[in-house]
Amino acid sequence: MGGGSRVKQYERRFFEGEQVRGEREEESFHVLRTFEKYEVRESEGGGYELLKGGEVIGIFSEAKVEEGRIVFTLGKGMSLEILERKAREILAPGKAELCGLIASDGGIYINSEKGVYEVYFDSEDRELAELFINLIGEVYHETARDYIRFEDTGEGKKTYHKPRIYSKKIAYDLADLGIKGPEDFEFHPPLNHLDEEGKRAYLRGFFSGDGNISMTGERVHSIRVYSTYKEGLEEVRQMFIDLGFHPHEIRTDHRKPGWRDLHSFTIPAEDHLKFIEEIGSRKPEHVERLQLIKIIDERKEKD
Amino acid sequence: MCLIAQCQRGFQYTGITYPKSFCRLRPYCPIKTANRPSVQISSLSKRSMTKIGFERFIPQIDISDKKSWFWRHGVELPEIFVPLWQLLINENLLEDVSSKGLHDFLGFNGKIFLSMVMPDELLDKLRLKDYFRLVENLGPDATMIPDNYTYVDDPLFLSWSQTVKLVSLANDFLKLDTPLIGLIKGSNPLQVDWAIRRQVEMGYVSFAMPARELLEDNLLDDLLPGAIMSLKWISKRTKTDFELLVYGVGRRLKYGGLSYSNLFWFLEAKQGHYFKGGKLYSFKDPEIRFEECTCEACRGMMPQELIDLMLCDKELGLKTLALHNLLDMNRAFNERKVNGRGL
Incomplete structure (x- = not known):
């Protein structure tokens, strides 16, 4: 069967959360954690088994044991989170960040008739384009390609990075999460599949694309999240609240005729350090300004 | 390097x-x-062969899952591929099939081709006499020569060793009475071309190219055009006709004159996916959800009705969807539209 890449084939066959039954019965196990509905036991030979009602429902090679939950690694950037009474599939931080990036400045284009399955991201920042490519590689083990365009604008020539991956598997996987579309600019965070770490990663990805940090006065900065799709932005704001932030209400700027209204909310100054520590941004311009805010805030505290 | x-x-x-x-x-x-x-490769034997006569689309079946035995549900297609590895991982099934032969076991009246494309760990276990015994017991109408593994990210000497092994086994297989299908494998165009030329020297005229992984890794377009060109060039020089089957690809490629074989029609049905015009749709897709289908399996049902059927009777729903996918794929592969130059 072997053809193509040996590394990729190995990943496809053995890192996709395959369930292997049979010979493992003779191995010895010890119970790692018991939940109300589930039991997790660890094999001496390596690997973990998830049991429900005494029956093995999954075998996994990796597990992360935390207080109140156990997280198993599945394929395609997903993890299985076992809580006291329920189990759910959650997005690993890398995939959550990828979803955030796509929600802000990317998209998913599926045209079954023409056989086009495209996941894309557009940015002026090479770093964000590279981040998109790296995240696609990390999550799906596939390589996106960066298409660079030079466009003349009023401010001179600008370079646009347009990384794309053409893959039905990836397009459907992301589309099934409902992160973008079906209407233009519409997006929704996959709230049912995000734990706290995932929410932070999603917000980092989203803010890198649709965030803004500006100086509004002497030693005063504004951290703003904006979008033309108000419902999605409301969900993003709610995620900040869930994580203990105190974002201001959404305000709407009516723009010139033919332009969509721009909605935005800001993070209050008292939450700036928390934002820097927990969320941050991947956009180089943001990173510089966040460092500046941190320095100013630390000086203010000293004063 | x-x-x-x-x-x-x-x-x-x-x-x-x-x-x-x-x-x-x-x-x-x-x-x-x-x-x-210098090392000379031992001289190759030669046998006169005629083309197998591949249909444009030859469905693969899952021998361990009777839901994929489409002829039991009234759909008639003349040829199928049976993957050997499905038997090798199930000893009881292998014993049962070996005692009866493939034709009697399956109750299929068309041609049965044995696919040797299998996971690497199984390839390493089999020796020549095992292959011969299996082919004799199973009695297929034609068999592929044994598969090998040639990875692009391995050192070249490994893929060359495997390519030499492929040619060597192709030579040994000439002793079998069963019609043979050559394999097109290699980690680069040079290996592919070399393997084709050696097999043609031995008299092979029907070839299969395992392509699923190459397509997934975006490598198929690096190797398939070269394979087609090699066959065309040899065909022109030797005045011999060849046929090429692309194995494990679920959609029509841009090259004309190829045959296809895959199990996607069944695997995708198990995932609840629906084919229309050879293209894959999610059942939820509004583009197809409420369009009636007049194929033999659906008889006027629309995908929404198939969903309802699955909810009432899962087995019947899955069977109908699998047959629909098979018929649609067969129709799509048989369309006379050729987009590019092929064999």
């Missing part, structure tokens, strides 16, 4: 080509030295 070419330039690699007395490439080394002559 060709290690033999590097060796000729004076670069050697400890553990592979150095020290010379332990060089792992000695069995293939074409370079004559003062102490020994």
Whole structure:
């Protein structure tokens, strides 16, 4: 069967959360954690088994044991989170960040008739384009390609990075999460599949694309999240609240005729350090300004 | 990087080509030295063969899952592929099929082709006499020659060793009475071309190219055009007709004159996916959800009705969807539209 890449084939066959039954019965196990509905036991030979009602429902090679939950690694950037009474599939931080990036400045284009399955991201920042490519590689083990365009604008020539991956598997996987579309600019965070770490990663990805940090006065900065799709932005704001932030209400700027209204909310100054520590941004311009805010805030505290 | 070419330039690699007395490439080394002559590959036998006569689309079946035995549900297609590995991982099934033969076991009246495309760990276990015994017991109408593994990210000497092994087994298989299907494998165009030429020398005229992984890794367009060109070029020179089957690809490629075989029609049905015009749709897709289908399996049902059927009777719903996918794929592959130049 072997053809193509040996590394990729190995990943496809053995890192996709395959369930292997049979010979493992003779191995010895010890119970790692018991939940109300589930039991997790660890094999001496390596690997973990998830049991429900005494029956093995999954075998996994990796597990992360935390207080109140156990997280198993599945394929395609997903993890299985076992809580006291329920189990759910959650997005690993890398995939959550990828979803955030796509929600802000990317998209998913599926045209079954023409056989086009495209996941894309557009940015002026090479770093964000590279981040998109790296995240696609990390999550799906596939390589996106960066298409660079030079466009003349009023401010001179600008370079646009347009990384794309053409893959039905990836397009459907992301589309099934409902992160973008079906209407233009519409997006929704996959709230049912995000734990706290995932929410932070999603917000980092989203803010890198649709965030803004500006100086509004002497030693005063504004951290703003904006979008033309108000419902999605409301969900993003709610995620900040869930994580203990105190974002201001959404305000709407009516723009010139033919332009969509721009909605935005800001993070209050008292939450700036928390934002820097927990969320941050991947956009180089943001990173510089966040460092500046941190320095100013630390000086203010000293004063 | 060709290690033999590097060796000729004076670069050697400890553990592979150095020290010379332990060089792992000695069995293939074409370079004559003062102490020994260049290695000549033992002469190949030859057998006169005729084309198998591949249909445009030959469904693969899952021999362990009777839901994929479409002829039991009234759909008639003349040829199928049965993957050998499905039998090798199930001893009881293998025993049962070996005692009856494929035709009697399946109750299929068309041609049954045996696919040797299988996971690497199974390939390494089988010896020549095992292959011969299996083919004799199963009694297929034609069989592929044994598969090999040629990865693009392995050192070239590994893929060359495997390519030489493929040709060597193709030579050994000439002793079988069963019609044979050559394999097109290789990690680069040179290996593909070399393997094709050696097999053509032995008389092979029907070829299969396992392509699923190549397509997934975006490598198929690097190798398939070269394989087609090699066959066309040899065909022109030797005035011989060849046929080529792309194995494991679920959609029509841009090259004309190819045949296809896959199990996607069944695998995708199990995932609840629906084919229309040879393209895959999610059941939820509004583009197809409320469009009636007049195929033999659906008889006027629309996908929404198939969803309802699955909810009432899962088995019947899955069977109907699998048959629909099979018929649609067969129709799509048989359309006379050719987008590009092929064989």
